């Protein structure tokens with residue numbers, strides 16, 4: 001499928017799929033969305049010295065580099081699993097220009113390592129951050145029960161990828177979380193909220209990033 005690079009309203013870039021009219025990030029601002037949805041509403045809510053994170057849709061590695069930077073700052077050990085069925089190419093990474101963003105200037109090497117690391121193997125990127133990239137489709141992914149403290153659910157939206165938001169997948173995410181584990185997503189759709197509740201999550205609708213009123217956070221009790 002055709003992928004092109006576009007600029008979003010905060011100046012950061014994202015990948016756009018013209019045939020589906022869908023983007024990897026909010027067109028209101030890719031970087032501000034990633035910081036708000038996954039860091040502020042997920043990572044910042046964890047109260048652990050060491051944690052395991054699962055990202056559904058590793059894509060550009062934007063959420064991973066933000067998490068790596070935060071792990072360094074607060075000295076929290078992270079084991080980060082990124083599931084991705086359709087990896088982004090080296091040329092796309094270059095064209096996105098994330099390593100040129102001022103916030104990331106001290107982490108250019110680490111950002112490059114996130115992408116050059118082999119699939120299917122634990123790779124220690126920094127003292128605090130270990131990465132496991134899995135090149136796999138969600139339907140073939142069988143996470144261990146209770147393995148993760150935090151899930152960044154960053155699939156394409158339900159309009160283009162409804163199967164990713166159905167109960168079966170959300171149940172798999174629930175089971176993959178440890179007790180008190182957190183699930184965050186940019187999506188705020190009523191049907192997704194109801195599906196999350198029906199598989200057992202305690203769900204909150206919380207303020208979304210600029211340009212989006214709400215988003216969802218679920219906790220496994």
Ligand SMILES: C[S@@+](CC[C@H](N)C(=O)[O-])C[C@H]1O[C@@H](n2cnc3c(N)ncnc32)[C@H](O)[C@@H]1O
Pocket residue numbers: 023024025056057058059060061062063083084085086087136137138139154155156157
């Ligand atoms: C909305 S984008 C977000 C990407 C990434 N989190 C980022 O910040 O760049 C969704 C990602 O999910 C991946 N994806 C789509 N369908 C998938 C599937 N069935 N299994 C695993 N990954 C999938 C896409 O290739 C894409 O990288």
